Amino acid sequence: MVGKAYDLTLWILQKIEKFPRTYRYNVGERLVSNSLDLLMSLVEAAYSSDKALLLKAASAKTNTLRYLLRLSKDLQMLSIDSYGFASEHLDEIGRMIGGWSKSVSQKA
Numbered sequence: 001m002v003g004k005a006y007d008l009t010l011w012i013l014q015k016i017e018k019f020p021r022t023y024r025y026n027v028g029e030r031l032v033s034n035s036l037d038l039l040m041s042l043v044e045a046a047y048s049s050d051k052a053l054l055l056k057a058a059s060a061k062t063n064t065l066r067y068l069l070r071l072s073k074d075l076q077m078l079s080i081d082s083y084g085f086a087s088e089h090l091d092e093i094g095r096m097i098g099g100w101s102k103s104v105s106q107k108a
Helices: 002-016 021-047 051-074 080-107
Strands: none
Touching: 002 021, 002 080, 021 051, 021 080, 051 080
16 A cells, blocks of 8 residues: 555656646646655555554544546646546545554454
8 A cells, every 4th residue: 555655646646747837836836846745644554563553643644635637638738538547546544544443443
């Protein structure tokens, strides 16, 4: 899962460079910040004994990223294909976080 979040973050970083200047430093910066936060939450959860709180934060970042990607598509900064690619990856990451969270809560 960390690998998938890493790949999505790398993809987002490359896409932001092509955003129009008017949006690059507000929407683009938020996309980068949230994707990096998601990645760091998952890395920390992988090595932490208290995973539940970190996974909850990762889930929140996933939802935030969904809306930022949708906004980017609606402002025509991302093509439909790019939006679809990112959405599929984000949905998969979200499902994996949900499964991991469920597993952690069952162990507790």
